[in-house]
Amino acid sequence: PSSTPSGLLAPPLSSGILTQDELKKIAAYKAVEYVESGMVLGLGTGSTAKHAVDRIGELLRQGKLKNIIGIPTSKKTHEQAVSLGIPLSDLDSHPVLDLAIDGADEVDPHLNLVKGRGGSLLREKMVECACKKFVVIVDESKLVKYLGGSGLAMPVEIVPFCWNFTAARLQKLFEGYGCVAKLRTSGENGEPFVTDNGNYIVDLYFKEDIGDLNVASDEILRLAGVVEHGMFLGMATTLIVAGELGITIKNK
């Protein structure tokens, strides 16, 4: 058994090798144990959060959960929740949420996150900022020493107007860290990926640790043309990690 940061011993999850999707499902199901009847819930986006939304739908159908109101973080999750019969609302009607459950692309040792490789970072941040508790669910491959440390993208949502200009300014901002800024594309013809809000995404790739994340966050947000970035700093209250050796739960 592995030792969790909270000192609890976690039993091995299985004797065989679990797939990444199975680990995601295990983390998601664990998170849904935090859900109680009557809660207003932030419903995350992505392949991990999808398992949590499925599970909430299942428990509602079985009558084990009642009077849940879901606030989806993307059009895709909205569709999924509608198909499961989960009652939905929005932040205008429910500005304070009890709990949100969502995945992440990277998690550092301080529970800071990179999100948005699925493209839903703006709505995710708006919803998850409004939650009393934010439970993050990942498989162990998402753990990094520092954000940007996996060599994968740090997404920034920008307005389409003169996106090249904004992308160049973002790259310049972090040129000391070997930053390369790339417009996210979709489809065979390489059209820009368009977010649920009609915006574009520029993915930043760093060669080095960008250091103080709050400074980086402020500098990115100060650029005209930037809508939001995918660093979720100090927001997660609980992290659930599923790995081959068990489930680890870390609270802030």
Ligand code: 5RP
């Ligand atoms: C979408 C997100 C997702 O939560 C993140 O990309 C993790 O996705 P997955 O659970 O599919 O690995 O931030 O904008």
